[in-house]
Amino acid sequence: MAPRMIVDTLLKNNTISFNECMIQVFSLHFFGCQEILILVLTAVDRYVAICKPLHYISIMTQRVCSVLIAIAWAGACVHSSVQIFLTLSLPFCGPNVIDHYLCDFRPLLKLACTDTYVTNLLLVPNNRALCIMTFIMQTFFYVIILHSLRNHSAEGRKKALSTCISRIIVVVLFFVPCVFIYTCPTTTLPMDKMITVFYRI
Template identity: 75%
Template sequence: MQMKNNVTEFILLGLTQDPFRKKMVFVIFLIFYLGTLVGNLLIITTIKTSRALGSPMYFFLFHLSLSDTCFSTCIAPRMIVDALLKKVTISFNECIVQIFSFHFFGCLEIFILVLVAVDRYVAICKPLRYTNIMSHQVCGVLVAVAWVGSCVHSSAQILLTLSLPFCGPNVIDHYLCDLQPLLKLACTDTYVTNLLLVSNSGAICTVSFVMLMLSYAIILHSLRNHSAEGRKKALSTCISHIIVVILFFVPCMFIYTRPATTFPMDKMITVFYTIGTPLLNPLIYTLRNAEVKNAMRMLWSKNLISDDKR
């Protein structure tokens, strides 16, 4: 006999219940979120308006910044506002929407990071065939597949969530709605659901991480044939990319590749890939790039000139 869902809302405990620490959470994460918005929107505007940034790499970085902006917006604004409230509740429908958007843009970010690594592999290891392999048509198809794949993944998360009956309690010891903490509240055996979660989210995180590490390992190995200056530049770029990949994927794998148990550290670990990575990506992938800096200067100069003419 199927159990009925009697829960219409959930209570979110957030990162902390201490009033002083909640104020710290509000200030710190407001600064992080504003930094994420400014950095990513600046990159989106620059790539969209600059003719010099028309290569496939910047096409992927445009979508990376877009996914970072949306991914952070799914979580951070509500988290910041909730830090000012004594009791935080989220309706069942809002919880479903947050799970869908959180997984959609999170999965999209994973796929785009893989595409960025593929682009760098082709550019460094197959430079003579780069323009043929990474044509505009191919890049467009790859990004479209990433968006569709993300939609399929997040839809699977929603189906798994809707299959769970909730009859109380309704307190989520987290700052967001996600399937993993919800499994603890379901009034049924969640073994199969958790197995499906691991085979879905866990597999995407693990396989993508292995692919990224292998691609960067191949890139680093191929650098021995490059000049000292080119090797140094590529090595600096690859190492910074690897650091961001580790900060994003290791926490994801810790959360989504284990049995349906929760730990006190889960909330802080989740912060790394929900708040930290969208803030770091524009700094590591784009703002350190000389071409992007030059394009930003030109864009800034054009705006100043147009303002002076007025």
């Protein structure tokens, strides 16, 4: 999507086919959800490594890690498939112009020629709950990790903090915008007017 966005910013007539738009929606949510779930798995991994160091090898075996990664892939596939299913169920009757820099579910809702109330209700557990629940889970694990550091030596605390602080920064930088974008009502989402690259479906 990034090369396409760069090219489109240089062109005056930015058009995209419906199929390409659906690929963008699927890709955006597939890789976004996968990143969210992998961030949760890294929080679990750090929790086991810091809070249960003697059992780390027996708990986080290669098979367990493979199963967790497979669950992240499957969860991302289900999440993005729901996005595609909800988008394909909407009727579009024009003008199909998105005031946004890429195809996403929220801008497409504004183009639908029908009432999107039910679709918005389906969007709540699929997008908003995913962001909020995973953010709460990660916050829970990192709070436990930071609380358990009181019992470690100064060197142990420094080593644990050096491995966790970068992950905590990534979680904050990733989830704060994500929660803000997907928990705000559609009518008040400020991102819709930030970049005006028009796509015609």
